[in-house]
Amino acid sequence: MSYFAAAVVRDDSGWTAAEVSLRGATDIDEVADRLRDVDQEADVSLLFVEADDAYLVILRLDEGEDLRVFGSDSAFAEESRLGSLLVGDLKTSVTGLDGDEEPRPAAGGDDETEQPVVDPEADPVGDADLLANLGISAQKLLTLCTHEGMLPADVTAEICEVLGCVDEVEELREV
Secondary structure, three states: OOEEEEEEEEEOOEEEEEEOOOOOOOOHHHHHHHHHHHOOOOOEEEEEEEEOOOEEEEEEEEOOEEEEEEEOOOOHHHHOHHHHHHHOOOOOEOOOOOOOOOOOOOOOOOOOOOOOOOOOOOOOEEOOOOOHHHOOOHHHHHHHHHOOOOOHHHHHHHHHHHHOOHHHHHHHHHO
């Protein structure tokens, strides 16, 4: 299993990015500790874990606390030890909008009632709303993760574009 793990952290000076090794991690709490270690004083810390061009997991810490996790597909837990470590304990399938959220048109769609449909082959799990206050709604995240032809790296790039840290993450890929 090949993976890429990039942390992006925001403090008063803006976003910075660092690659994070998950080698030897024994549980999700240890992964969270490695994310905290990137910047102990960060207001927001995000970890994007892309595996085998098939799976994306996003972890979020606010001021080093309250770990929130989203996985693009629960099958990742069955595919590898890393997947089991990151999303194996997530029981909440994410199937679409919460009842109180307004439907949004699909990208490029002209019909106001058109709504992206979650890929029936994927089973997103966890907290799809973890990026909502950063400009990526749960529906947008689900749409990105289930859009045909989108690789995990593409999803990470789209999210980081909205956040304003895409250059920092792309520099890590080039190393």
